[in-house]
Amino acid sequence: MDVTEDAVRDICTDAVFERGERYREEGRIHGIHRIDTTVTAVVSGSRQYDVRVDLATNGFAPWCDCPYDGPGACKHVVAVLLQCVDDRPPDEGDRLDTALNSADADELRTFLRDELATDADLRARFLARVGEPTRLSADELRASIDRRFEETNPEYHVVFEPIDFTQWFDLASEYREQERDASAATVYRALLESLDDNMERVDGVYDHFSRAFSRALDGYVDCVAAAERDADAVADAIGFLNERVTSGTPFLSDTSRRPRSSFERSWASSPTNSCVAL
Template identity: 30%
Template sequence: MVVSVSMVRKLADERSFERGERYLAAGQVRRVTVDGSTVTATVDGTRTYRVRLDVTPKGLCGRCSCPYGADGVSCKHCVATSLAWLEQGGEMGEPRAEPLSDKRLRLFLSGCDQEWLIEQLMTAAKSDRVLRARLAAAAGQKNAFDDRDIRDRLERAIDIPDFVDYGGAYGYFLHVGEALGEVERLIGAGFADAAIILAEYALELLESSAERVDDSDGGLSEAIARVEEIHLAACEAGSPDPVELAERLVARAVSTDYELFLDVLPAYEEVLGSAGLARYRELVEQGWRTLPPKKPDDYSARRFVITHLMENLAESSGGRWADRGAGTGRDELLRRAPHR
């Protein structure tokens, strides 16, 4: 596939192409790097944006961290990067080698010298704290994982001092997603309990920063939904105390303005078990009893949340475990819920 200026012009609208030309002329395209058939660069605009171009048999594909960067090569930053690359000669690197299959890699490693393998692992562990923690845990070290680095990573990605406008929101939530990926990785690495706590910390940070980010495209809701998915997966893989978990789920649900943990049932039922579910029900019903009598036009957030939790109790678990002595059943809960 031969890429040319005329091809880039056809892929972008006239305005984006002209702006891309101006960005290139102003020297705003930096660090153009070619890796096989992929070109990456950073472009200075309202903020610094990351651009990736892929040359495929079907044509030129582009992605950018700006709000319009998911539309192929149509944004001005992709245009500027394309032109900068073409200005440098438009050369592509060596084709990337096909990845070695797990079977072949395992066969190779089984024949390697033990000392060489140890050196490779030690070298990798120096730059990968999760790997080092896994090795330390396997060696018998208690509390091998230290979550401070990932806490710092979450803070740097989420806890922002200044307002992020619409133009910067895409890049902001991209960084947030990368940090959440590090938390999610802990589940498969054997540190699910640490992932539970870090997921809850990430939710705290997202709540505290929510008013400082333009959320017109729903990035905040997507980030919160992902953290809740990570939290559930970590709870399923880990061994949280069921009663303490129930207390945290209810406390967060009734204290947040962002509808966190509103629909934990039935997903968390197995994790909570009978003890956790009983505590969860106890706290929700306690909150229900303390609500003042409903007045006309009373639409308080607390009333909405507690009513929603009561209805979820009725629909999700009332009919299945109330018969085992865990409290009032479905019909009774549904009868009581609308009256407060």
């Protein structure tokens, strides 16, 4: 899509737009690069924040690791997009392609294997991309998400700032693109359990965690409905949703109830699944 000031205004509030404009004018954008339509940059605020936008996507698919939890994009994203309006960074895609084409296949394989060996998140996404089903259980995935809650504020039990769950949503998306819906459902289920059970320690920014929970819940229901499964698997999914409604965090119980009800109705009305006890 066209990168214009009006397009940027459409994805943020007026106040955020003004702050982003000021950040750009103050020269707070560092290390801005573009590969094809993806722009990455570092923006200085109270600390250095990583920003990513896609200039070809409607709404620019903004991502930033800052704690902003208001409506629309944050000021760091706005600053980067406004920089692209005035002076879009050169596309380094050809340079990257040239380097890849000239690289020795064995050296490239060694480099990739070394990176995959030391980066668990990248390894999980790589295996998902090449069609490997997840070998991690929902409990194992959940443990890594729980650690993010614990690391956010290690001195206290309370979480005051948003947590970035992008790596798990990206992993689920990789599985969905490979039509491995059961694996994607496992990732979404881990997110649901961790978010639901850790909400008691959240103080503020409730909308952020509620949106993440809703996104994971919608993904879970969609993937369970799409995956090949037997009656026992369906009963397990419905039992899990029932448990979230009855024993999960009250703040999120209404969110759980809506898709659970529609999921149950759709399966109850299916002749091939009428035997499933709801």
